[in-house]
Amino acid sequence: METTWAHQLRQAGLRVTRPRLSVLSVLAEHPHADADRIVTGARELHPSLSPQAVYGVLKALVAVGLARRIEPAGAPALFELRVGDNHHHLVCRSCGAVADVDCAVGAAPCLSPSDTAGFVVDEAEVVFWGLCSTCRSEDRQVLATGTPAQAQHHNRGGTRA
Amino acid sequence: METTWAHQLRQAGLRVTRPRLSVLSVLAEHPHADADRIVTGARELHPSLSPQAVYGVLKALVAVGLARRIEPAGAPALFELRVGDNHHHLVCRSCGAVADVDCAVGAAPCLSPSDTAGFVVDEAEVVFWGLCSTCRSEDRQVLATGTPAQAQHHNRGGTRA
DNA sequence: CTGTTTTCTTGACTGAGTCAAGACAAGGCG
DNA sequence: CGCCTTGTCTTGACTCAGTCAAGAAAACAG
Missing domain, CATH: 1.10.10.10 (Winged helix-like DNA-binding domain superfamily/Winged helix DNA-binding domain)
Structure with a gap:
């Protein structure tokens, strides 16, 4: 290795x-x-x-x-070894955890815009924003416990798949 | 107004x-x-x-x-008034110009990942990377003139639609 | 083993953005 | 209309991520 x-x-x-x-x-x-x-x-x-x-x-x-x-918005740059397959990412709004998603639609650029406004596009970058399972259960807990403090970034830069 | x-x-x-x-x-x-x-x-x-x-x-x-x-990767944050329609963006790798693209697939999240890895996704952010028409012609000119210097960011943060 | 060239260490610096304290202005109320 | 409260802006210090540059160290060709 x-x-x-x-x-x-x-x-x-x-x-x-x-x-x-x-x-x-x-x-x-x-x-x-x-x-x-x-x-x-x-x-x-x-x-x-x-x-x-x-x-x-x-x-x-x-x-x-x-x-x-x-470079997910609002976070320092992340690096990965998975290259050359134009896959995309799921990013957790709460903890910053990132997971890979295979590109549904073949090779890059896997999507094409309807109107390219004169641009020649070579890559479509997709970021899916949401909440990871951990943060969802934490938020539920928080609500259940009655703590009103809204969820912040607990542990940025996570690597949980 | x-x-x-x-x-x-x-x-x-x-x-x-x-x-x-x-x-x-x-x-x-x-x-x-x-x-x-x-x-x-x-x-x-x-x-x-x-x-x-x-x-x-x-x-x-x-x-x-x-x-x-x-927040396109590698550039300061940009702001726009067009809100609520989950449209996407074309970004020029050379000059940073940004253009809007209507979302082809209805309301947010307009795409869904094949495997959500336990995430609950609420938004799909798409950035199309490429070269705007201006930078393409500039690059051709550069090649034609024989200047070997590779194109860098000439004028970040452009607003040309 | 030696020399050349790349790479790493050390340390100063930049750019984008945040935080906090006090000055100021918006607009509700008399 | 003018005062008072509260939200907003000004000023200035500060943080964080990342870059730049000069010299020391290490990789590898011979």
Whole structure:
């Protein structure tokens, strides 16, 4: 497995370094991690790793197509290793948890707008907003308990599938 | 026209103030403006207007449903007055220009994911990424002239429909 | 093993947006 | 019409995510 990362890096023309392998391994474990979580996770494998190094690694991985960057509105960017299949995302309004959804309609751009207004479209990005099952039950509990405080972002950047 | 804004504000339970009317009028002229452009534009009507006031006004307008906030990846948030019809957006990768697209499939959520992974979805947000006609011709020109520099973001936050 | 080139570390910096305290204005009431 | 309350705006400090740049370190070709 780890060896596979090395191969993929080399094939992409990137050197195989500990920071890169660490970041890849964190991404494999946490399929929708933000930069901060990646720093924390990768430091278990490479304690001296700096945030800037992670930003650099992520930029490189995205540039060669080994990772993909997604930016749900109002949250820091998330990164995932699932690339090349133009899948979409479910995002929880309450906790920020993200889940993958296979693209129903074949290859990118899986949808086409009715009127392109002169644009040449190459990708359709779809984000489904809603509440994950955990937050729904929490909200019910909150209501049942009588606590009126409205649900806020409890634990941003979740990775629960 | 201006009077209509006043009515809408009052109906929403907001006081009618010069900053709010100025922001609304800028949004009417520039249907996809970012905060910065709104500050600049609104200052023509109300020179002492501060950026923070604009942030406050925008937050209030969004909260009462008079405006909608969109956040294309990699760009500052944009605001629009077209609300309540769950339409979607075309975004130019090169200059950031945004155009509206009517939602092909009825009311929100106009799409439903195949597998909701336990989420309860209430909105499907769609962004079509591509190149606007202007940037396409510019890029062709660049190629024709032999300049190898790849197209970057020339003029973010455009409002061209 | 050595040299070249990429990559990482360290640290300063930017841009977008938030938070908080006090000044000011909108509009209800007398 | 003018005062008073309350919501809104101004001013200014601050946060968070991410970028830029210079030098140190590590990868890999030979």
